[in-house]
Amino acid sequence: MVAEEEVVSMFDETTIKAQRAARSENWRLFKKIFEEDKKRLVEPFDLFGNTAIHIATRSNNPRLLHELLEMLSEKERWHALRKGNCVNNTLLHEIVLGTAVEMVGVVLKFEKEAAPEEEKRRVALLEIQNDSGETPLFVAAKLGRLEMLKYMARHVEGDITSHFVRFDKYSALHASILGQFFDVAVWLIKMDEKLAQHKDMNGMTCLQLLSNMPLVFRSQAPAMGTVKNLIYKMLPEEGYEIHDDDENESADYTHQRKDIESGQQDEAKFPSSDRWRINYAIWRTLAKEFDGIGRIWKLKKQHKLAEHLSELLVQKDFSWQISFHENLHPLIMSPVLSKSDRIKHTHHMKEMHKTNSEMSRSTSYRPITTEKLSIPHYKNYTPLLLAAGSGIVEIVGKIIDRFPEAICHVSQDEHNVLHMAVKHRQLKIFNLLKKHSAFKSLIFRITAEGRTLLHQISRMEFYVEQHLPGVAFQLQDELRWYERVKHIVPTYYLMHCDKDGLTAEDVLEMEHREMHKEAKGWIKETAQSCSTVAVLVATVVFAAAYTIPGGTNQNNGFPMFLGSRVFLFYTVTDVVALVSSLASVLMFLSILTSPYELWDFRSYLPRKLSLGFAFLFFSLVCTMLTLSATVLLTIRLGNHQKWAYVLFGCAVFFPVVIFWRMQFPLYNMFQRLAQRLFKKLTRAVPNYLVKYSGKRSQTRNYHGISMTS
Template sequence: MSEMQTPENGELNRMEETKLFCEETKEAQKAAMEKRWKDFKKKMMENRGIILTKFDLLGNTAIHVATRSNPELVREMIEMVPEAERWHALCKPNGEGNTVLHEIVFSKKAMEMAEVVFRFEDQLVPREMEEKKPLVELRNNRGETPLFVAAMHGKLKILRYMANRVGTVGTVDNLPKHFRRSDKYNALHASVIGQHFHVAIWLQRKDETLALERDEKQLTSLQLLSKMPQVFRSHIHLGLVKSIIYILLPDEYDNDEQCQLFKQKKDEENGKEDEPKVCKSAISNINYSFWKSLAAEFEGIDHMWKEKKKHKLAEQLASTLVKYDLSWQVSSNEYNRTLLITMPRDPLNVAKRRRVSVQKREERRKNIEERPERIALFIAAKTGIVEIVKKFLEVYPASIYHVTKNKQNILTMAVKYRQKKILKIIERTGTMESLVGQITDKERTVLHEVARMDYYKAEHLAGVAFHLQDELRWYDTVRRFTPKHYNMHSDIDGHTPEDMLEIEHDGMLKEAQKWLKETAQSCSTVAILVATVVFAAAYTIPGGTENGTPVFLHSSEFLFFTIMDVVALATSLASVVVFLSILTSPCDLWDFHKSLPRKLNLGFALLFLSLMTTMLAFSATMLLTIRLEWKNWTSTLIYSAAFFPVTIFAIIQFPVYVMVRSITKHLWKQVKKVFPTRLIERCMSHC
């Protein structure tokens, strides 16, 4: 029996040996977790020997943990350590290699705590620091100084405070080295990735060489910023109301230090006089207080205000970094305007090539990133960051002619990534004729690139048919400014632009055909149902008849009912005809450019009108039946109830409004072509 108990006793002994924390430490851990700092202090005072021991699994000491509380507790914890061991306590790292000063960065009262630590450091300077590094120069396991950690986490106040410490007693006046790690990663990279743009701007002013340095992936800070379109205003899509609120919001989010710094610099650059500045300051303070109160009540406004501040700071940072980017000067330009095109060898069997090209397309997509783009201008162009592209062309106009090693220019980037805003910027520069002739190393023109779907990103549209229509519109837009003979040019695979368009969009075409047929069938069923109802209502006269004559023949409500019923029947039957024509129409690729979407939108509009008039006819019937007065408040309530399902239908069937807007815009363009703008203005003034 004793032999059976021996292993168990040995196991218990090993468990006792592996206990990491004593009972006093466990009680202190509970107090720290529950933020009972008085109890935490009491436990430490009862057993001061555990202050510098391992307090938790992260390797923190009790002083590290005290940085989560208040400056007074930090001071008391350091004073509990014997004077001979205080310098060791301040320098002792945790599991990540962070000293107390590293951990102070994450505290809400970081500056007050840092002041306490520096006060102890200054007291130890004569005896301890003659041959040792000061606290601000100590690095953690990743090679980060406390200044680097502050910059990486967007703590500008403590960063500036510790930067002022560099160069004082016991330190070397070499601030730039604090912004770099042992690898190629610097603080500017870290602040850009963390979207702490106010810190990035401050760092760039302190050390201009940071903008020229590259990380391990050979990317500069501007190239990293160019990969983040979500931090710029041009990437955010707001509605009408939100756009108005966004414009009215002040540029500053709060009265923090960085906003005051940027505002002061902006005022100095503009050279404003003192007296108008005081007046404007008073007005801006009133406006700021008004929006601040609204932001406190409405979370949406508060979020939008923060986003606006981020957009402004990102744009300001981009404007600064663009001046240091000269990568566009190394270009592979050649004479672009070529009249010698490569004609297709044989007529292409597109239907057969569709099946063959599926495997090639998958292999090509796997190798898309073989040559990642390194030019910040082109990265911004393909991600659609209008602010960076405009700033580049403003500072370096010649950068628009840059050509990459694989023979692509900024127009190629804008076209294949479907960046319509960037294309408009290029058109306004007047360089389209020079850029459109570029042929890539794969012998592809801009029409080939717009036909490819390797970089396709679906828009927020109603269905697959409208997605395909958007693709065909984009192709047609590019085709208008491309030389005509480029339509016959074949690439390295023997594909003309039209061939590639059909091959690449074959899957989308099949999905669009299926979606269109199903939608037309469903809508035609609804339209037939509406037609049946209103046709029956025409023979069921409200109020009945006397000798074949309607009782309410001379009533205005009866006339209104008759008109609405006739309109409802006509529009519902017309919508049935339109949807049936869609079912019997050919559904080839270019039929989705104009013909089929127009029919579908027309059918939606007629169906919407039939539903609306049906509900109005029903309301008129109710008024006639219960004999309410036309101007009575109950009649208003009935008509409001009648419009409720119509309103829901209008909101859901958004393509109707898209159609109306596009038709109106198209008609206005045609009118401007026929009649000069000045003539229209004169007619409007006479009217």
């Protein structure tokens, strides 16, 4: 038998010892090891092809890097500075991964001093690209190292634009936006305005990319609590777009930089008022001291920088000028088949298409190329349409304000900005466009598939579940959307058929069939469960009405505590609890006996469910009050035990608080319903008074009593 070949370790004991020192960040021992054997500095140190000098960049200690480089001879030092690891990252690439800007100065200083005469003609360190085609400046922009990026930009000779674009057309501006380093993105645009119109390998501009990031804008950010929202509003509204780079030192905010560090003269300036400066400094100090305020500060800074970045990109975006208005589709008003037949036919065709596609996938395997996967389906849409679909009010508003004619832009598939807002259920964009004078002209657009605005809102292709308490309320929101759009489109559009021969109402019923089914089951189960609880509460308070605390007087039959205020409070709360619980039972029973038609979920059923919950919650509160009054009448605590009243009250209301907290979304729905009713009343009363005063003035003028209204 042949003896097995002995496996030898690729690292000796000295290198392993140095690796342990680097892992434990014992840089003093790390340096001492290489002082004894300087040749090891340029040998492979780990599996990634890094040398010991590459590893020293992770220490963020410029002095250590300076001392290690001084150990080498001039020629060795030159090659060590340019040596790349397994992905051809040089020292500058690795330094960018850290935070110490001074280390860049150390490397550039040695490069200038140690370059042999015959080697000076070679590419400078700042221009060397790794295997991904990224220069150190590109990596700094991608990782959001703004201060380091500015420092290296000052030492670039020649055209700096080439440092910000890879060989695959991917720019540093795209990378900084994807990484949400918007301060870097703003600086890059001011350095080179051409980057704003640069397209990546998928043909996407930076504004298109930003239009698909709704969460970085205030209009689409997740909701905050009351306290956080108050702090957010109290924070300064401007100044976040200025790159002062002085976390540890003061700076004159009104000074405008004109050197290469800022690219060009900063347009945005801090307000010159001393009051604003003091306010900004106070909040900035609080943000550093308190983590909660610091997180809100960073969030607002991100929102403001994203808004400022979008403003700069909008100024260089003219994609809306390419519009497709020549294709006008006629109205199809006469469906041949009946409504049910049209829906059945369309459903049958979809099932056949689904079956055929499944069979084709099972019989023959067709690999999907990476080219098809890498190209987004939305690349043909302009930033205006993408922002409208994402609900980014900031971008849509800025484009329309700067270029008013952009609101008439139509995509290749015949979509305008209103179509995008409607089919993606973006209410803020819808309300923004509704205020525009060109809103009526957007209503008449029919897409290439023959779909009107009503068809768009009827489809669930782009539906996203809203933060609503149940399926019934989600269906209610969908029906409200349909009704909202129905009020603005012409009446003759109601019978228009799309390419499948379906009207908007047909599409609505077909697309929302599953949601309608789920809403039926959900509202039935909820009504049954709540009616059971309401009956239980009614039984308890009904029994309490006949169990008088303290009993009755044997002489006259009146309650013993008839003259007590607590007994009066007990009686009132018990009666109110009984009435409220019975009212909630009636509400839930009326839900159980409803026909559950689709349009019953528009307002009829959700309103009854909200009222039933409100009555049930009110009955629980009154029941707890009745219980507390009963205990107080029975125990009769003395004046020296007043603390017991507070403790007992908190214990009694603990179940009520839990019930309210668990069902809080439903009470929000009831609160919104009350707000809508109040708004309608406030609008109706002034209109009635105006009409009444007008009629009265006309009558008085007619009789000649007064000539003035």
